[in-house]
Amino acid sequence: MEESLNNELDHISPLNENIPDEEGIQHLNNPVTDLKPIVKQYLTSVKEVKKENNKFYFSDGSARVEVRVVSDEIIRVRLAPHGVFLDDFSYAVPQVDQKVTLFRLEETTDHYLISTNVVTCRVSKADFLISFIDIHTGLVSGSDASAMHWEENVEFGGYYVFATKHCQPEENFFGLGDKSGNMNLRGRKFQNWNTDAYSYGWDQDPLYRTIPFYMGINEGATYGIFFDNTFRSYFDFGKEDNVKTSFWADGGELQYYYMHGPHMMDVVKRYQSLTGTHQLPPKWAIGYHQCRWSYYPESKVREIAEGFRSREIPCDAIYLDIDYMDGYRCFTWNKKYFPDPKKMIKDLANIGMKTVVMIDPGIKVDDNYWVFKEGKENNYFCRRSDDYFMEGHVWPGRCQFPDFTNPEVREWWGGLYKELVDLGVAGVWNDMNEPAVFGSGTFPNDVRHNYDGRRGSHRKAHNVYGMQMVRSTYDGLKKLQRNKRPFTITRAGYSGMQRYACVWTGDNVATWEHLKIANIQCQRMSISGVPFCGTDIGGFSGEPDGELFTRWIQLGVFSPFMRAHSAGDTSEREPWSFGEPFTSINRKFIELRYKLMPYIYSVFWEHHRYGFPILRPLAMLEQENIANHFRQDEFTFGDKILVCPVLEQGATSRRIYLPKGKWYNFWSHELLNGEDEYVIDTPLETMPLFVRAGSIVPEYPVMQYVGEKPIDEVWLNVYYADYEVNSFMYEDHGDTFAYEQDIYLEKKFNVKGDGRSLHIEQSIEGLYTPNYELYDYNVIGLPFTVGKIFVDDKEIFDFSIDEQKCLRFKSNKNFMRINILKA
Ligand code: GLC
Numbered sequence: 001m002e003e004s005l006n007n008e009l010d011h012i013s014p015l016n017e018n019i020p021d022e023e024g025i026q027h028l029n030n031p032v033t034d035l036k037p038i039v040k041q042y043l044t045s046v047k048e049v050k051k052e053n054n055k056f057y058f059s060d061g062s063a064r065v066e067v068r069v070v071s072d073e074i075i076r077v078r079l080a081p082h083g084v085f086l087d088d089f090s091y092a093v094p095q096v097d098q099k100v101t102l103f104r105l106e107e108t109t110d111h112y113l114i115s116t117n118v119v120t121c122r123v124s125k126a127d128f129l130i131s132f133i134d135i136h137t138g139l140v141s142g143s144d145a146s147a148m149h150w151e152e153n154v155e156f157g158g159y160y161v162f163a164t165k166h167c168q169p170e171e172n173f174f175g176l177g178d179k180s181g182n183m184n185l186r187g188r189k190f191q192n193w194n195t196d197a198y199s200y201g202w203d204q205d206p207l208y209r210t211i212p213f214y215m216g217i218n219e220g221a222t223y224g225i226f227f228d229n230t231f232r233s234y235f236d237f238g239k240e241d242n243v244k245t246s247f248w249a250d251g252g253e254l255q256y257y258y259m260h261g262p263h264m265m266d267v268v269k270r271y272q273s274l275t276g277t278h279q280l281p282p283k284w285a286i287g288y289h290q291c292r293w294s295y296y297p298e299s300k301v302r303e304i305a306e307g308f309r310s311r312e313i314p315c316d317a318i319y320l321d322i323d324y325m326d327g328y329r330c331f332t333w334n335k336k337y338f339p340d341p342k343k344m345i346k347d348l349a350n351i352g353m354k355t356v357v358m359i360d361p362g363i364k365v366d367d368n369y370w371v372f373k374e375g376k377e378n379n380y381f382c383r384r385s386d387d388y389f390m391e392g393h394v395w396p397g398r399c400q401f402p403d404f405t406n407p408e409v410r411e412w413w414g415g416l417y418k419e420l421v422d423l424g425v426a427g428v429w430n431d432m433n434e435p436a437v438f439g440s441g442t443f444p445n446d447v448r449h450n451y452d453g454r455r456g457s458h459r460k461a462h463n464v465y466g467m468q469m470v471r472s473t474y475d476g477l478k479k480l481q482r483n484k485r486p487f488t489i490t491r492a493g494y495s496g497m498q499r500y501a502c503v504w505t506g507d508n509v510a511t512w513e514h515l516k517i518a519n520i521q522c523q524r525m526s527i528s529g530v531p532f533c534g535t536d537i538g539g540f541s542g543e544p545d546g547e548l549f550t551r552w553i554q555l556g557v558f559s560p561f562m563r564a565h566s567a568g569d570t571s572e573r574e575p576w577s578f579g580e581p582f583t584s585i586n587r588k589f590i591e592l593r594y595k596l597m598p599y600i601y602s603v604f605w606e607h608h609r610y611g612f613p614i615l616r617p618l619a620m621l622e623q624e625n626i627a628n629h630f631r632q633d634e635f636t637f638g639d640k641i642l643v644c645p646v647l648e649q650g651a652t653s654r655r656i657y658l659p660k661g662k663w664y665n666f667w668s669h670e671l672l673n674g675e676d677e678y679v680i681d682t683p684l685e686t687m688p689l690f691v692r693a694g695s696i697v698p699e700y701p702v703m704q705y706v707g708e709k710p711i712d713e714v715w716l717n718v719y720y721a722d723y724e725v726n727s728f729m730y731e732d733h734g735d736t737f738a739y740e741q742d743i744y745l746e747k748k749f750n751v752k753g754d755g756r757s758l759h760i761e762q763s764i765e766g767l768y769t770p771n772y773e774l775y776d777y778n779v780i781g782l783p784f785t786v787g788k789i790f791v792d793d794k795e796i797f798d799f800s801i802d803e804q805k806c807l808r809f810k811s812n813k814n815f816m817r818i819n820i821l822k823a
Helices: 002-011 264-275 298-311 341-350 370-377 407-415 418-423 458-480 512-527 546-557 582-595 597-610
Strands: 048-052 055-059 064-069 074-080 104-107 111-115 119-124 130-134 144-152 159-166 172-175 189-192 213-218 221-227 233-237 244-249 254-259 288-290 317-320 354-359 391-394 397-400 427-430 488-490 502-504 562-564 615-617 635-637 641-643 653-658 662-665 671-673 676-681 689-692 696-699 713-719 724-731 745-753 757-765 774-780 786-791 794-796 807-812 817-822
Touching (some): 213 264, 298 341, 512 546, 597 724, 786 807
Parallel strands (some): 288 317, 288 562
Antiparallel strands (some): 048 055, 064 074, 111 119, 172 213, 213 221, 391 397, 653 676, 696 713, 745 757, 774 807
């Protein structure tokens, strides 16, 4: 007996949870009452098949499996251990079915085959193993190593559910969103349970968000699995057993979507087609933002805002952290610190500074506080299983918490923002919504939730709590601001959160290691469906020196969300806080963000409309090159700009890899061949940046904030290539939903060089009319002396070559065709 106890303890996972691990051994807290392993049940053999439209039901006589053809490339699999499926409801996937061209069921001696034009889902009759096969190449992906299995949860009811797939010898894994270690997930095990992870470390797990979506790349082809299960979930990518990849959860349904590639980009787009893309943010939201816990009183806020303007460092928003509130009561103001918020916000707006405020979920228990009273009277706060209110301590002291999984509560909460909107607040930052509770970490499991009328304990609702909070914030602001795009930020979330908010990566630390984590984290979030992501520039806790802060600003220019933030007990952390040369370099890089604004905005559009991720790691750019599965520093922002941040203290050069094609050094215009490594100098005032040959990168003049001045001309940087490349530029009003009525312009540029000439074509879609008339060209890398230039077949004579050997000329913004010919 003693020996077996030791054996069992050997198996206790580091998570030390009261759940079975993949070995099938349940670790209960009470070893006296439970020493015997609970045996898992596996699907046996297929006894029956039924078809209902795009759904196929397979049964082994007791358990049932539904295989649903969602689109030509997406297939969903669900398991009902005793034949009864749960309500088909998901916070992540608002609508399951997409367009399917054709699908069919075939039966062979050993298998059932459900095929679309692209992929076959194969179910083996004898052992119920499921796999997916590319119709054209025959490559098998995501194949079960053992049949889907489950185990009854005697304490809570329902089942622990498990899937185990083959992990191929050279297969690598990416995704899962909010993880803090290496980008490649192979050989590691993770769990998802939204956690307030103050000062988290490298590889600490879990963190703030749950994105149970991963991609496997094997033999140069990518597929994806989205395990849509909100309970605490686990992923093992060949850690416990090198040849197996498993995922499992503490409850709920074993339900996953298989998404076909073959390219990683295809899979990400398919994942976004299920869970949605980010709305276009208001343009000011992609400027530079300044935050701190906290800027107060009002005089301090004004001093910081004016500090940006007097030093001519661009900035679009300043944040008010919890201290603006009265005793941390959400939706109130501390009148001592902020006697006239309306006037302050207006004065800030007059110098182009937007005000963003924090709102937390914990509502102070105080019968004289209107939010608490309303919540109490309407029964909006969460309760424990025995009907007591869920109470816990957060910033205001003893709090109760709205149940955001109740649609009525969401509606109420969304309306609470009215006064803030009336005061002129431009954006809302939802924090502590894992939910975080001091001491215990979060709610106990027995807290009850409405779960949109379907009911559930906190085990089921925990991971969606933050997402539903920010959903109600977003929807509320959308109503209150009428046609204006809301700007919301959330710390916690679940797959699909991108429909409602951008995210920051929580309480990081001012260390070089965290700069590395930041770089990987943003890339990983981007390919995990949450592209509008940023980190606390400079590190939340601890003290960066000038060098670290500047390197972080440089990375921040190419983080979709660019905000500096720091904890209250740290020194000043504005771009000028470190003196020279740091201030000037920080200014230069923040200015670069504003120059690139039309490019950055276009990349956001590409994400919103087409589901492209904003940051694209090397593994995505060249998945067929296995070495790239391990390179994690370089990424492209959109399709055109390759970024290689400097992540080491004192680095004067760094090694970089350029993917296929030709690349211009952004600073020197030197042209380099891709598929090769280079060592690039990295003095503090630069960061390695490259532009894909053939690109057009639009540029605005530097502004101190978005919309500071009217745009007279848009600068088009054209990077010559002796092949053909398309570029896009998107334009619209910048902060309304008019784009939903086609009031936007999507311009496509086609650039083609042949050594003797360069041709540029433009096609335009949409109905928006920008105010400027001219494009001002800056053609880089022309390999010939210019003789003639024709714009729409009309020769123009006004051109010049500048000191950087770039060709300069102008044309009307509506040109269709430009030919630049050799002398
Ligand atoms: C949390 C947030 C942090 C914020 C602080 C005070 O730690 O992650 O960003 O400044 O709370 O509100």
